[in-house]
Amino acid sequence: MSANLYGDTTSSPNKDHIISVIVRDEPRVLTRITSMFARRGFNIKSLSVGTTENPGVSRMTIVVGGDDNILQQAIRQLEKLIDVIKVLDHREEKFVDRELVLVKVSITPETRVEVRHIAEDFRARIVDVGRYALMFEVTGDEGKITAFIEQMRPFGIIETMRTGRVALSRGSNADIPAQVYTENGSKSLEPVLGDVEI
Amino acid sequence: MNGAQALWQTLINHNITTVFGYPGGAVIPLYDALTGFPEMRHILVRHEQGASHAAEGWAKATGEVGVCIATSGPGATNLVTGLTDAMMDSVPIVAITGNVPRALIGTDAFQEADITGITMPITKHNYLVRSANDLPRVLAEAIRLARSGRPGPVLVDVPKDVQLELFTGELTAPHARPELPAPAEPAIQKAIEVLKKAQRPILMVGGGAMDASKEIIEFARAWNLPVITTLMGLGIFPAGDPLWLGMPGMHGSVAANRAITNADVLIGVGLRFDDRVTGKVSRFAKNATIIHVDIDAAEISKLVHAHIPVRGDAGKAARYFSEHATYLENKEWHDKLQEWKERYVRHPVWSAGYAIKKIVDQLTEDDILSTDVGQHQMLAAQLARFQKPRRWLTSGGLGTMGFGFPAAIGSALADPGVRSVVIAGDGGFQMTAQELSTLIKYRIPVKIAVINNSFLGMVRQWQELFHENRYSEVYLGDSNPDFIKLADAYGIHAVRATNGEEMDSAIEAWLNHDGPSLLEAVVPNEHGVFPMVPAGASLEEMVETHEEAKQKQ
Ligand SMILES: Cc1ncc(C[n+]2csc(CCOP(=O)(O)OP(=O)(O)O)c2C)c(N)n1
Numbered sequence: 240m241s242a243n244l245y246g247d248t249t250s251s252p253n254k255d256h257i258i259s260v261i262v263r264d265e266p267r268v269l270t271r272i273t274s275m276f277a278r279r280g281f282n283i284k285s286l287s288v289g290t291t292e293n294p295g296v297s298r299m300t301i302v303v304g305g306d307d308n309i310l311q312q313a314i315r316q317l318e319k320l321i322d323v324i325k326v327l328d329h330r331e332e333k334f335v336d337r338e339l340v341l342v343k344v345s346i347t348p349e350t351r352v353e354v355r356h357i358a359e360d361f362r363a364r365i366v367d368v369g370r371y372a373l374m375f376e377v378t379g380d381e382g383k384i385t386a387f388i389e390q391m392r393p394f395g396i397i398e399t400m401r402t403g404r405v406a407l408s409r410g411s412n413a414d415i416p417a418q419v420y421t422e423n424g425s426k427s428l429e430p431v432l433g434d435v436e437i
Numbered sequence: 438m439n440g441a442q443a444l445w446q447t448l449i450n451h452n453i454t455t456v457f458g459y460p461g462g463a464v465i466p467l468y469d470a471l472t473g474f475p476e477m478r479h480i481l482v483r484h485e486q487g488a489s490h491a492a493e494g495w496a497k498a499t500g501e502v503g504v505c506i507a508t509s510g511p512g513a514t515n516l517v518t519g520l521t522d523a524m525m526d527s528v529p530i531v532a533i534t535g536n537v538p539r540a541l542i543g544t545d546a547f548q549e550a551d552i553t554g555i556t557m558p559i560t561k562h563n564y565l566v567r568s569a570n571d572l573p574r575v576l577a578e579a580i581r582l583a584r585s586g587r588p589g590p591v592l593v594d595v596p597k598d599v600q601l602e603l604f605t606g607e608l609t610a611p612h613a614r615p616e617l618p619a620p621a622e623p624a625i626q627k628a629i630e631v632l633k634k635a636q637r638p639i640l641m642v643g644g645g646a647m648d649a650s651k652e653i654i655e656f657a658r659a660w661n662l663p664v665i666t667t668l669m670g671l672g673i674f675p676a677g678d679p680l681w682l683g684m685p686g687m688h689g690s691v692a693a694n695r696a697i698t699n700a701d702v703l704i705g706v707g708l709r710f711d712d713r714v715t716g717k718v719s720r721f722a723k724n725a726t727i728i729h730v731d732i733d734a735a736e737i738s739k740l741v742h743a744h745i746p747v748r749g750d751a752g753k754a755a756r757y758f759s760e761h762a763t764y765l766e767n768k769e770w771h772d773k774l775q776e777w778k779e780r781y782v783r784h785p786v787w788s789a790g791y792a793i794k795k796i797v798d799q800l801t802e803d804d805i806l807s808t809d810v811g812q813h814q815m816l817a818a819q820l821a822r823f824q825k826p827r828r829w830l831t832s833g834g835l836g837t838m839g840f841g842f843p844a845a846i847g848s849a850l851a852d853p854g855v856r857s858v859v860i861a862g863d864g865g866f867q868m869t870a871q872e873l874s875t876l877i878k879y880r881i882p883v884k885i886a887v888i889n890n891s892f893l894g895m896v897r898q899w900q901e902l903f904h905e906n907r908y909s910e911v912y913l914g915d916s917n918p919d920f921i922k923l924a925d926a927y928g929i930h931a932v933r934a935t936n937g938e939e940m941d942s943a944i945e946a947w948l949n950h951d952g953p954s955l956l957e958a959v960v961p962n963e964h965g966v967f968p969m970v971p972a973g974a975s976l977e978e979m980v981e982t983h984e985e986a987k988q989k990q
Contacts, residue, residue, distance in 0.1 A: 271557055278558050308738070315735035321562040321582065 255284055256303045256310045257336055257406050259327040260317055261415050264290060264297040268322045272299070275320065281305060281313045285338075285403035296324065296415075300336070300405045327414050329406055336406040339378045341366070342388060345395030346373055354394055361387045372397055440569030441470035441600040443608065444533070445477055447573040451580050451611045453504055454478055455495070455850055456533075457488035461508025462548060463535030466600035480850065480879060483871040485512050487843040489519020490869070492530040494847025496523075497830045498805055500648060502583050503530045503847060509537055510548030513594070514555065518837060520590045521559040525834025526644065526669060529588035531579050532560075538598040539567060553594050561589035569599050570606035581612040587645065587733040617732065620749030625757050628704070628728045628745045633763050635702035637770045638662055641685065644669030644833070645707025645731060649752035650826040653706065654678075656755040659762035663774050665693040667708050669833045672823030682774060686714040687970045688815040692777035694968070694976040697722050699773075704728040707751040710740040711834065720975035730754045782819075782967050782981070786937040789888050790816050790966075792958040793860060795940045796886055797821040799948060804856045805830060805848045809841035809865035812894040815966045817860050839868030845883045846875060856884065856948075863889040863917050873927040876953045884948060885955040887920050890962040898965040902986050903972075914962075924955040931955040 262268050269288060276283050282304035291298045303313050310328070317326045329336075342363075346354055351373075358365065358375050361383065367374035377387050381404065388399065408414055438446070444467065448456070455478045460468045471479055482488045485507040492503030507513050513534040523530045537546040542565075553563045562582055564575050572595065579591040632638060640662040646653055650673045657664045657680055664674045665682050674681055683690030685697055697703065703725040708714070715721040718740055729736075729743035730751060737746040747754055784790030793816045800806060802824035808814040808831045823829050830848060832840040841859045849857035866887050876883055891914030900908055924931035930950045934943035940958070947956040969986060970979045980986040 267553065267557070270554070274557055312735065312739060315737075319733070319735055 253304065253306050256305075257329045257334070257404060258301050258303060258310075258314060259329065259406055259414060260299040260301060261291075261324045261327070262297050262299060263322045263324065264295050265322055268297070271320055271322060272317065275316055276313065279312070279316060281309055285401075287403040287405045289405075293415075300403070302404055325415055327408065329408065332408045333410075334406050334408040336380055336404045337378050338381060338384055338401055338404045339376065340384050340388075340399055340401040341374060341376055342391060342399045343367075343372050343374045343397040344391045345371060345397055347371075350394050354391070357390050361390070363387060438604045439466070439470065439600065440572050440595070440602045440604055441466040442473065443569060443572050443604040443606075444576065444595070444600070445470055445474045446608055447576045448504065449474065449476060450608060451502075451577070453502065453580075455480065456504040456506055457482055457491040457495075457847065458506030458533075459483075459485050459488060459508070459512060461512045461535065463509035463512075463537060463597045464506065464600070466597060467506065467533075467535065467595075470600075479506075480846075480875065482843070483874045484869065485515030486518050486839060487846070487869050487872045487875065489516045489530070489532065490522070490837075490840050490843035491847035491850075491872075492532075493519060493523050493526075493528045493840075494807065494830055494844030495851045496528045496530050496588075496847075497526075497844065498827055498848035498851045500827065501529070501851075502580050503528075504533065505530065506533045507535070508548070509535045509552070509597075510550045513550055513552040516592075517555065517559065518835075518839075520556055520592065522832050522835040522837045522840060523590035524559045524561070526832065527588045528590065529583040530590045531576070531583050532590060532592045534592065534594045535600070536565070536594050536596045539596045540598075542596065552592065556592050559590070560592050563592040563594065565594045565596075566599055567596070569602035569604045572599070572604070573606065573609045577609045577612055581615065585615045586617070617750035617753065618748070619753040620730065620747045620757070624745060624747045625754060628747055629758065629761050631726050631728065631745060632660065632702055632704065632758075633765075635765060636767060637696075637700050638702040638704070638765065638767070639665055639682070639696050639700045641665045641667065641697070641703060641705045641708060642670040642673050643667040643706070643708025645709075645733075646670060646673050646751040646755070647707070647826050649707070649750075649755055650674070652752045652755035652759065655759045656762075659759045659764065661765050661767070661771075662704075663696060663771065665689075665696065667711075667714055667833075668818055668831065670708065671818060671821070671829045672826045675824045676822035677824055682778065684818055685976070686711075686716070687972075688819065688966050688968065689714075689970075689976075690778070690819070691780040691968055691979065691981065692774055694970065694979050695777050696774055698724070698975075698977050700725040702726050702728065704730065706730045706755065707732075709733075709736045712740075715741060715976070716970045716978070717973060717975040720977065780981070785964070787961060788964045789813060789890055789894070789958075789960045790820070790964065791937060792886075792888060792934070792940060792960055793817050794820045795944060796858070796860065796956075799944055800858060801856075802828070804828065804858055805845070805852075807831065807841045807845040807848065807857065807859040809859070809861035810836045810838045810895075811862040811865060812890070812898065812966050813860050813862045813888040814841075815895075819966075838862075838865035840865075842866060842869050842883075842885060843872050843875075845885075846872060846881055849881045849883050850879075856882070858884045858886065860886045860888060862894060863887055863891065863913055863920075864893045866920075867918075870923070873924065873929060877927050877929060880952055882952050884953070886947070887955065887957045889917065889920065889957055889959050891917065892962045894962065895966070897962065901965065902983075902990070920955065920957040929953050929955055931957065933957045933959065935959045
């Protein structure tokens with residue numbers, strides 16, 4: 240049992256949920272979205288944003304921490320934002336998620352080879368070579384990245400930088416059918432208002 | 438035509454011909470252009486907060502968009518309270534603010550404020566317009582957004598040079614009012630099945646059903662459902678109807694709160710289960726299957742789990758229920774409710790409650806009553822008997838002191854045919870009392886009642902009940918103005934009543950005065966508002982008297 244935002248107990252456990260938010264690519268959109276999370280006390284565990292194949296449309300992958308009530312509220316509150324075209328709850332379908340991380344590991348003449356071997360096992364790429372450190376690039380799901388970091392920890396991790404997770408649902412369908420972009424209605428992408436900042 | 442002219446013309450094309458505003462450097466071009474639009478009525482308020490509440494008053498009374506205007510920086514930030522209030526109570530207003538010229542944005546220029554940043558969490562949406570040609574389109578969209586779906590405030594920020602820029606675009610025609618979504622049939626069918634079997638059903642109606650009054654009345658009568666109206670929903674169901682149980686929540690009626698606790702089915706329509714309504718959420722309507730009808734999906738199961746969620750327009754849903762009605766006799770339940778209805782507080786002859794009862798008894802069903810926030814607000818909500826929707830203007834969600842008086846100005850201008858009365862406390866009235874200037878400038882016949890108990894009464898009540906009478910910083914009696922002289926200073930007729938006997942004649946002189954007038958009721962300060970559900974307690978723990986409240990401590 241855990242207490243939700245409103246002091247009521249619920250039986251759904253706290254865990255991380257991954258959602259995709261398709262938004263109009265306008266100034267302040269990121270602020271609107273993050274400020275909604277902040278104001279309502281929802282926890283963003285990770286957030287990645289990028290443009291899409293459709294001009295004027297960006298896509299965010301957000302990992303939300305909390306129980307099912309919080310996730311549901313977050314989704315519904317997102318759907319109310321004018322800039323949000325669609326929210327995809329990845330609980331509903333199979334998806335692929337990936338994260339990229341850069342890891343700088345300390346090496347000595349004695350550990351150099353061992354570190355390289357472990358990296359090969361993880362298919363981590365070396366992106367920088369120094370006398371006292373190697374920098375690796377690893378992509379993968381959360382488990383793989385965590386395992387890699389744990390393996391490297393004994394050698395001395397100098398620093399890491401993770402991009403946050405990105406996700407796409409599996410299959411040949413697009414998450415957002417093309418006609419969504421042209422349909423009339425408040426959620427559609429009207430021709431972008433000159434250079435109005437929304 | 439320049440941007441400023443295009444802005445005025447767009448408002449006029451949308452049938453918006455009254456705006457509340459206050460000029461300043463960043464909107465001088467707007468005010469300059471205004472001289473060319475004699476059909477536009479601009480009401481000069483004395484503080485931008487007044488403009489925002491007046492726009493709210495307009496919108497709450499009519500259901501149409503209210504518009505307020507302010508200059509950049511301090512003018513714009515003065516709108517913040519009104520915008521937040523409108524957001525909380527779903528009031529459709531559009532705020533137009535000036536901003537520094539485009540080239541100066543982001544430089545900390547004189548009177549620059551990032552008003553779109555500031556108002557992001559307190560508006561449905563906001564815009565910073567960067568070209569004159571976009572103005573009509575943005576305004577049209579803002580107006581549409583303000584009143585579509587769940588209504589709310591929208592802000593349009595217009596840099597000064599955009600107002601002056603040559604407009605070469607086309608003026609847009611108003612958007613059609615968007616059709617509201619009908620609820621899905623399976624959901625509502627399920628609700629009907631559950632309702633048919635109910636032994637102790639209640640219908641609870643909030644401000645979201647304001648435009649569905651007719652359908653709600655039919656629904657309740659067809660099914661013989663007892664009706665509770667929230668603070669925001671007062672008037673949607675006629676108070677004179679035997680099915681009406683009053684208001685729920687912290688200062689709700691005994692009948693309403695007991696009905697909620699004992700109900701086996703609760704249908705909530707157009708409400709959001711505010712904590713002032715539910716009390717302790719986990720014990721709210723704990724015996725009931727909850728059916729929640731709302732247009733805003735985010736409200737469903739936000740606070741109270743809805744066993745049967747019905748997303749859609751209140752009016753359409755209510756009509757569907759009426760069309761599939763089963764008259765539920767439930768005699769035992771109705772008898773019980775009737776018995777609880779007999780339990781209401783009787784106010785001693787000279788008290789705020791007595792004064793307010795005398796006032797509300799004089800109101801016709803067409804009069805609009807606004808209130809400020811505090812004890813007088815809760816007393817008015819308990820005592821007034823609204824027969825129609827949009828006759829009651831109060832700040833529910835935000836509880837904004839200073840709201841009542843400017844809101845009454847807005848409603849009085851919206852419909853000069855109805856009488857606008859405001860009941861305010863001595864504390865809250867002083868928060869926007871400068872609008873007495875506005876009243877006199879345009880001779881707006883608002884009737885103001887100041888219930889002077891020499892205290893920030895509601896805070897005093899809490900200090901009394903929960904902080905062992907430590908009256909910290911709530912006494913006003915040593916420094917209140919002479920309210921009669923204050924009104925007089927503005928040229929406004931005023932009368933005073935200091936006891937029960939004076940009240941009748943004072944009210945008569947006050948209400949019958951031709952034009953704006955003020956009534957000061959000087960009342961004792963020791964009375965609290967009851968019944969009361971202490972903060973954090975459940976509705977079952979409602980207390981009916983001061984003594985009972987102290988005992989529970
Ligand atoms: C802007 C604002 N500030 C503070 C409060 C907190 N508050 C709620 S009720 C109240 C007392 C109101 O006193 P008064 O206007 O004299 O009305 P009364 O309760 O005496 O009827 C206060 C200070 C508020 N609601 N709004």
